[in-house]
Amino acid sequence: MNYTERDTYGMYKRESHADADSSAGPGPELMGADTLVGNDVHNQSDEKLGDIKEIMLNMRNGQVAYAVMSFGGFLGMGEKLFAVPWSALTLDTENKCFVLNVDKEHLENAPGFDKDQWPDMADPEWEKDIHAYYGTERAADVARL
Structure with missing residues (x-):
């Protein structure tokens, strides 16, 4: 299911791009997390x-x-979860999906976790390792620049 199908408030429904004006909704610059x-x-x-x-x-x-992204498994069984830095994802509005610039093998070896054993995402070392794995910068590092 993509974001247009989960749009309960109609914020992404535009008649056409030619008719769209600034009051036609917030997306895709601002989007509802749900x-x-x-x-x-x-x-x-x-x-x-x-x-x-x-x-x-x-x-x-x-x-x-x-x-938090799922990968692998079948019908939810055996799937692994991964915390992917938000800055590593790009929204593809044409295909209505996110793009993560990694191949499957890289993701298979990524630090992941089980749905019943979440990591301490507030731990600075964990955060540093995740950003290093995906080649992104932590918000704290960007703020110092």
Whole structure:
């Protein structure tokens, strides 16, 4: 299911792009978090990697920190969860999915977790390792620049 199908308030429904004006809704620059949960994640080779299970907000700075993505398994059995830095994802509005620039093998080896054993995402070392794995910068590092 993609964000247009989860749009209970009609914020992404425009008659046409030619008729769209600034009052036609917030997307895709601002999007409801609930509409993004369940969206597929593909890589740049258009291989499906998984889907968004949760969006994690950093309550200290008010920014989206991670998308928790599922990968592997069958019908929810044996799937692994991954915290992907939000900055590693790109919204593809044409195909209505997220793009994560990694191949499947890289994701298979990524630090993941079981749905019953979540990591301490507030731990600075864990955060540093996750950002290093995906080649992204932590918000704290960007703020210092």
